[in-house]
Amino acid sequence: MFTTHLRYSLSTLALGWLAASAYAAPADYFRIDVVDADTGRGVPLVELKTTSEVRYVTDSNGIVAIDDADLLGQKVYFAIKSHGYSYPKDQFGYSGQSFDVKAGGRGQIKIKRENVAERLYRITGAGIYRDSLLVGAPVPIKQPLLNGLVTGQDTVDGVPYAGKIFWLWGDTNKPSYPLGNFHTSAATSLPPGKGGLDPDKGVDLTYWVDSEGFSKKMIPMPGDKPVWMGGLFTMPDDKGKERLFGPYAQVESDSKTLEAGLSVFNDEKAIFEKVASYGTTLQPGGRPFRATVGGKLYLYFHAFLRTPADYAHVTDPTRYEAYTCLAPGAKYDGANTRLERDAAGKLVYGWKANTAGLEAGQERTLIDAKKMAPAEALQQFHDVETGALVDNRGGSVHWNSFKKKWVRITGQANGTTSHLGEIWYAEADTPTGPWAYARKVITHDNYTFYNVAQHPFFDQDNGRLIYFEGTYCTTYSGNKFNTPRYDYNQIMYRLSLDDSRLSLPVPVYKLKNGEYATADNLAAKGGWGAVASIPFFGVPKATNGLVPVYASGTSLKTTPVVGAQPLFYALPVEKGTDEKENADLMELSEANQKLGRVWRSRSEELPLDNVVAAK
Known part of the structure; x- marks a missing residue:
């Protein structure tokens, strides 16, 4: 009797406390x-x-x-x-x-x-503004606690479509059971200035949900294997109607694909449906963009994979082209990969149909196997401060109007403070390069932050401010402490590209007539066809302590040239007291006169095309 009463009293007390709290x-x-x-x-x-x-x-x-x-x-x-x-x-x-x-x-x-990057807010998951609500603070989004019953969401993609921004994610967690949706989730938001939030504040998501209110399967397929999507793009179909397309892959694991192809969104059914199957040679993903080359419009799935931007080509994977040095028709096969070389032994890079491209990690494998020299690779980034190799993985490339460069936000494997949580910024004159130097903009302490995606539709002030997000999780990190609510969710960051730390060295081109140029004045000197080599990299803008370098005919000098602006800037000859050791710095001399120090050219290749960004 006493025990029962005590149990009742304690239960009542607990319920009362819970109700009060x-x-x-x-x-x-x-x-x-x-x-x-x-x-x-x-x-x-x-x-x-x-x-x-x-x-x-x-x-x-x-x-x-x-x-x-x-x-x-x-x-x-x-x-x-x-x-x-x-x-x-x-x-x-x-x-x-x-x-x-x-x-x-x-x-x-x-x-x-x-x-360097500023952390802004979490976009997905539960309790995004939990504590704010508890203390009565205002919140910017309509669903600050739980939206679409989503507690975790992996790998984002987004693209403007039908007057809204269409968002995709991979594996999605829910509160009611450890296994959630593994057949892709989706939502929409209104664009900034058209009913949507300023990206400085947040993203108001409206999910497609099932009968239970949970984020529904957007590409239903037989079986229980995950179906991942990415690489969203829009294009008129064969009837001229604007449609939303996306590559898909049904996977056994991260490294084994069971089926891959292209899908299109059915607006009435609110699901994706298969359009074409991919073979095993080219399976596009990435973050697509459009660009014009030689007057022809292309859809780039990423910087090294493209196809003419029309319905007939995007639905025919055999017509996709990779910018690659592999032998025509070849696939990556580790140390056995077949490369194409000319009679002089030089690698033959070009846009090749039905031929695989190389990822940065695959380039590194070929370098280690002595199949390729480091200077023959296209994606071997180096830390601009130390010269250390950056084992870059994934990321996205987009044209930036403020920088007038192709900007890449990329991850890093085998980082110093996290295995897969360091994020880097790089820029190049064309989508294919030359990619050489990068600056770390985000670091994590033994935590993962992967599959980062730029959102150019959020760019502000002509691209001076850019926004990107990635998946924050313990996967691959070895960390046993998952951050409550944040783990396995998307976090938004912002970069201010006028930050002096993002003034990276740019290629200084040696022309066939012996003169020097950078991308800014190359058009007046004959364009990309006039380029003979890339002898070094220099800083494009004046910064305290840097030495202005002028071009005069085929010579370089530090004394001003009448009517001319500096072509680039160099570090002083003498190393600064707080400057880090950097094996990539070299002394620049002209007629036995030391002009300053510049960055070594990382690649012998000239992956140069007159690529013009298109909407």
Whole structure:
């Protein structure tokens, strides 16, 4: 009798406490705002940990709401940690701050952004603005807690279509069971300025859902194997109607594809349907863009795979072309890959139908197997500060009007602080290169951030501000602590391309007549056909401490040339005291006069085409 009564009393007490906490008022919480010390904006994904190992993580407003009974009324120390952000250490080496935690109270923590890119908000998953709602703070999106019953979502793609932005994701988690949707999820949002949010604020997603309200299968196929999509693009079909297309792959695992092909969106049924099957040689994905070459419009699935931009070509994979050095008709086969060389032994690069291209990792395998020299590769990026090789993976390439360059945001395998969580920025004069130097813009501490995607439809101020996102997860990291709510979800970042750290060295071209040029003045000197070689790279814009270098006929000099602007800028001859060691720097001399230091050319290849970006 006593036991039953005690059980009843405890249950009643627990239910009462749960009911009370479920309807707690903002005044019942202690609020901590973690903000960027420079901008004052709230920083998402900041961990605050007590001395008893209780962890809190800021929501997308940078807010933590605390109502723990054991902490209220106490002075509490919070250790502060966040990927790519820092907080000063005290005399004992601890990074943290103490607060008198009390209901209705509020504290603030200012942290310094070390990343070049700015973390803005989480886009998918549960509890995006959970803590903000608990303390009564305003939130920008309509579904701040749970949208489409989605708790996790892998790998994004997005493209404007039918007056909206159409979004795709891969494997999708739900609250009710560990297995969710493995046949692709989708949603739409309204464009900024047309009913949609400014990308600075967020993305309001409207999911396609099933009868239970969960994000539905967008490409239903027989069997239980995952079906992944990506590479979305729009194009008129054979009847002239604008349609939405996307490559798909049904997979056994990350490395084994069972079936691949091209699909088209059925607007009435709100599902994707098969249009064409791909063979095993070319299976497009990537982040497509359009460009004109020689007056002909092409659809590029990525920088090294294209097809003429019309319905007949995109639905016929045998007419796809890869920019590659493989022998015609060949596929990648590790150290046994067949390469095409001319009579002099030089690799023959070109646009080849029904022939596989090479990914950066595959290039590295061929280099290690002595099948290819490093200078023959097209995608071997190097850290602009140290010269260290960047094992780049994935990412996306788009034309940027502000830089007047093709801009690439790419991931890195085998990074220094994470296996697959370091993100780099690079730029080139054409989609195929020359890709040489990159700057790290995001770092993670033993956490993964992969499959990053630029969103050029969000570009602002003529491309000065660009937005991109990626999947944040523990996969491949070895990290056993999954960040609650954030893990396996998409996080948005912004880059300001006028940041001086993103002024990367550009190719300085040696022309066939002996003169020098950069892409900015190459058209006046005969265009790409006039280029003989790329002897080195120089900085394109003036920065404190750099040496202006002028072109005068076939000579280079540091003394001003009447009526001329500097062609490029070089580092001073003498190394700076805080400058990192960089084996890629070389001394530039002219007539026994030292002009400065420039960056070595990484490639002997000239993957140059007069490529003009198109909408």
